[in-house]
Amino acid sequence: MSTPFVVAMTGGIAAGKSAVARRFEQLGIHVYDADQAARAVVAPGTEGLAAVIKAFGPGVLDASGHLDRAAMRARIFADQAARRQLEAIIHPRVRAWLREHARADRGPYCVLAIPLLAENIDHYRWVDRILVVDAPEALQLERLIRRDGIDEALARRMIEQQAHRLHRLKLAHDVIENHGEERALDAQVAQLHRRYLELAQEKRRHADGGDGVHAEPGSAERP
Structure with a gap:
């Protein structure tokens, strides 16, 4: 049985992956979370x-x-x-x-939410698309301290333990920029949803039984 169209979503800690995941779920797409x-x-x-x-x-x-x-x-x-x-x-x-x-x-496609995708990319060559949720590091730090109730020193260590932001962006086929109001995510997710439906349909039409990311990363398409 062939794997359906799979989007791997990643981003730095507190970049807003959960907010993006909720929007895909509201559109009827299953999101499978690595934390879960x-x-x-x-x-x-x-x-x-x-x-x-x-x-x-x-x-x-x-x-x-x-x-x-x-x-x-x-x-x-x-x-x-x-x-x-x-x-x-x-x-x-x-x-x-x-x-x-x-x-x-x-479903028509599914999303895998993988915070450490960049650090483990060789194990996920079978996915079709990589989506990066991006936010400036200063904003990540602020959100992380507020979200987890931790001090700045621990928050910085947690961010530093992850792949560098630029490394994640080099892997991206698509980028959602989450540096403002959360409602700004709606249009970005909706546009990507339409694109992924098209790509999933194309994969079904041209299924050849092979695995692998079906586009070159590094030339991200921003909604």
């Missing part, structure tokens, strides 16, 4: 959570037996080796979860 996948693959009773406990000890669990994500996040941002160890456990499982859901999707 990351929670699912370490849910209580999963092999993923067992692997995390084996690597980091039972202290990573909260009182309900779930992974204490806030404590784990603080730990890995302070310890690069711990971060790499956790990623080695979670990322392959997240990729498998996303691909499974994309293959099963029966």
